[in-house]
Amino acid sequence: MIGVFDSGSGGMSVYRELVKLLPEARYVYYADNAHCPYGEKTAAYIRRRARAITCTLLEKGCGIIVVACNTATAAAIRYLRGTFPDVPFIGMEPAVKPAALGTKTGVIGVLATAGTLKGSKYLTTKGKYEDDVRIEEHVGEGFVELVEAGDFDSPHAEAVVRRSVEPLLDAGADTIVLGCTHYPFLAGMVRKVAGPDVQVIDPAPAVARQTLAVMQEHGIPTVDPEPGIDLLSSGDPASLERVYALVRKQQHPQ
Numbered sequence: 001m002i003g004v005f006d007s008g009s010g011g012m013s014v015y016r017e018l019v020k021l022l023p024e025a026r027y028v029y030y031a032d033n034a035h036c037p038y039g040e041k042t043a044a045y046i047r048r049r050a051r052a053i054t055c056t057l058l059e060k061g062c063g064i065i066v067v068a069c070n071t072a073t074a075a076a077i078r079y080l081r082g083t084f085p086d087v088p089f090i091g092m093e094p095a096v097k098p099a100a101l102g103t104k105t106g107v108i109g110v111l112a113t114a115g116t117l118k119g120s121k122y123l124t125t126k127g128k129y130e131d132d133v134r135i136e137e138h139v140g141e142g143f144v145e146l147v148e149a150g151d152f153d154s155p156h157a158e159a160v161v162r163r164s165v166e167p168l169l170d171a172g173a174d175t176i177v178l179g180c181t182h183y184p185f186l187a188g189m190v191r192k193v194a195g196p197d198v199q200v201i202d203p204a205p206a207v208a209r210q211t212l213a214v215m216q217e218h219g220i221p222t223v224d225p226e227p228g229i230d231l232l233s234s235g236d237p238a239s240l241e242r243v244y245a246l247v248r249k250q251q252h253p254q
């Protein structure tokens with residue numbers, strides 16, 4: 001069983017990729033939406049939440065945990081690996097490398113939460129590429145709230161997305177990294193604002209491939225007699241159910 005957690009519904013963008021590679025697995029998805037957003041919380045707070053959620057997922061029988069949240073990865077993955085040494089944890093990778101390799105203008109934009117942009121993992125990755133490309137950052141202000149509210153394409157959503165994407169375009173970015181798992185649900189809007197010449201990168205497919213590799217390495221079964229998903233929320237379940245329904249619709253279009 002695969003545990004997946006996020007501050008809210010954003011980690012569903014990772015589940016969406018996991019289920020493509022591991023369709024016969026069973027998942028438990030935990031949305032910590034009573035404590036969302038994580039973006040502005042302290043690392044200590046996020047570590048406490050990550051520990052409590054991990055305990056819940058382990059009690060449910062999960063053998064591997066995907067921290068489907070860039071902010072929680074930045075704040076807590078080292079702590080989780082130290083606290084639960086027998087459990088494999090998969091974290092989010094800021095997709096700076098493919099962006100740096102693909103840019104033609106030499107400018108890449110990174111959209112993420114404040115917590116992710118301050119994290120040592122991101123800063124180390126950024127340090128490796130910053131001699132070769134210019135990296136422009138912007139917090140996706142209000143993006144998490146849009147996704148939690150199920151607002152992906154209203155005029156209001158467009159205005160919110162425009163506010164964070166335009167400064168990246170003004171700086172010359174031709175590639176935008178979605179460094180928060182909520183943001184891929186707004187990828188359509190980011191593309192609309194950025195135009196067809198800008199590449200938008202979602203790291204979730206790479207994280208799904210890494211999960212499969214680690215499961216195989218640890219001999220964790222990838223097939224469950226009862227494939228499916230259990231949805232858990234610490235707050236109102238409506239938001240996660242809405243995003244899950246959207247993901248299902250994308251998987252099985254009528």
Ligand code: DGL
Nearest residue numbers: 007037038039070071181
């Ligand atoms: N989805 C999360 C991330 O990837 C957290 C967003 C938030 O709660 O601020 O960073």
